Amino acid sequence: MNISEIMIPTIHSISSDKSVSHAARLMSQYQMDSLVVIDHGELVGLVTSRDVLTAHPNRIVADAMCNQMHYLLADQNIWEAHHYFLNENVKLAIVLDEEQVSGMITKETVEMKIAEYKDPLSGLYRAPYIQFIGESYLRKQIPFHLLFIDLNDFGRINKQYGHPFGDDVIRTYSAVLSSIAEDQGDHLCRYAGDEFVLISTAPIALIEQYIDLISRPTNVLDITVSAAVGHVNGCEDPDFFKRSWRELIAQASLESSAIKAQKTASALPS
The missing domain is CATH 3.10.580.10 (CBS-domain)
Structure with a gap:
């Protein structure tokens, strides 16, 4: 707008x-x-x-x-x-x-x-905000890390405990992510459903800590919650600024999906 x-x-x-x-x-x-x-x-x-x-x-x-x-x-x-x-x-x-x-x-x-662009459940901005930040950084050629965070087995949580409890999980997990993304160069949004996106200009060592913390199973409201994290590193990708925001978010999303698929496959009996 x-x-x-x-x-x-x-x-x-x-x-x-x-x-x-x-x-x-x-x-x-x-x-x-x-x-x-x-x-x-x-x-x-x-x-x-x-x-x-x-x-x-x-x-x-x-x-x-x-x-x-x-x-x-x-x-x-x-x-x-x-x-x-x-x-x-x-x-x-x-x-x-x-x-x-x-x-x-x-x-x-x-x-x-x-x-109006804030998600009432999580208190985080929604997708248009993170798109603005990403496109602004690309336009100014500011390298950044893009993390696509997708909760694992959230559908099962809703089915097992009910959607109101699922809402509580989203609300609490959003607060957990907000506490991690405290750096001035971090921007966080609830992208859709159980998906979140983080843009950060922090050093790679800190980004790796982020990914480790987010990927690690965490106790949320007495149940174990974990997430698959797709990562696009704009600080090391030589073609980073040749790509659009749409292409970058698609890559991060696909990486997250691949990690979830790998986790599911490894859990199946051989």
């Missing part, structure tokens, strides 16, 4: 020589928390409700406004906006479309939309 789909398309403006009290009246009239400041057709700043509250009403807008503007592009997606607001620690940005002001977007609006 692009910013243009959730931005505030109507922008109300004021000139910098108007009073702060006039800015407050306009905000109340338009039911807006901010006004762009335009002088002689040029965008020179932004005045917010917080600026108005902290400035004397007889002062002019030029004294209260912020002249450090933040911009996003209309065709950027909400994940890019989310990361921008987090990194810049700002609450509002002007939206440009072909170098023209087309609206504004708030951090609150973006966070509300991002929340």
Whole structure:
């Protein structure tokens, strides 16, 4: 989803020589928390409700406004906006479309939309989030490790203990994975059903520890749970950046499936 789909398309403006009290009246009239400041057709700043509250009403807008503007592009997606607001620690940005002001977007609006992409059961982001991270890293040519994590015998757990218990397993196992993926360069999502995906820029030694911990049988709610982990190492694959996200996630998924098949075959009587 692009910013243009959730931005505030109507922008109300004021000139910098108007009073702060006039800015407050306009905000109340338009039911807006901010006004762009335009002088002689040029965008020179932004005045917010917080600026108005902290400035004397007889002062002019030029004294209260912020002249450090933040911009996003209309065709950027909400994940890019989310990361921008987090990194810049700002609450509002002007939206440009072909170098023209087309609206504004708030951090609150973006966070509300991002929340729709969170899985309510696990509390983790869903597949669109990890796809954004992966495609962003590929575009910037940042090498990363891609782990596709598939729980073993989850269908049996549902059949033996019931789906509500299976939900409890997913919820608890998600917390276990989150505790493992604590590094700043780690991104985790619930991909689908009993499948999870982890993107990490950690050193290979730490990745190997991750895989060992995740693959090892773990006691979850008094039953033993393990997972098959497919691993694509972008730090060692010379063709890594020639491949699409779809190709990489397919490889990791197939590797995970092969490990599960091998485990099943080894458990069969000879």
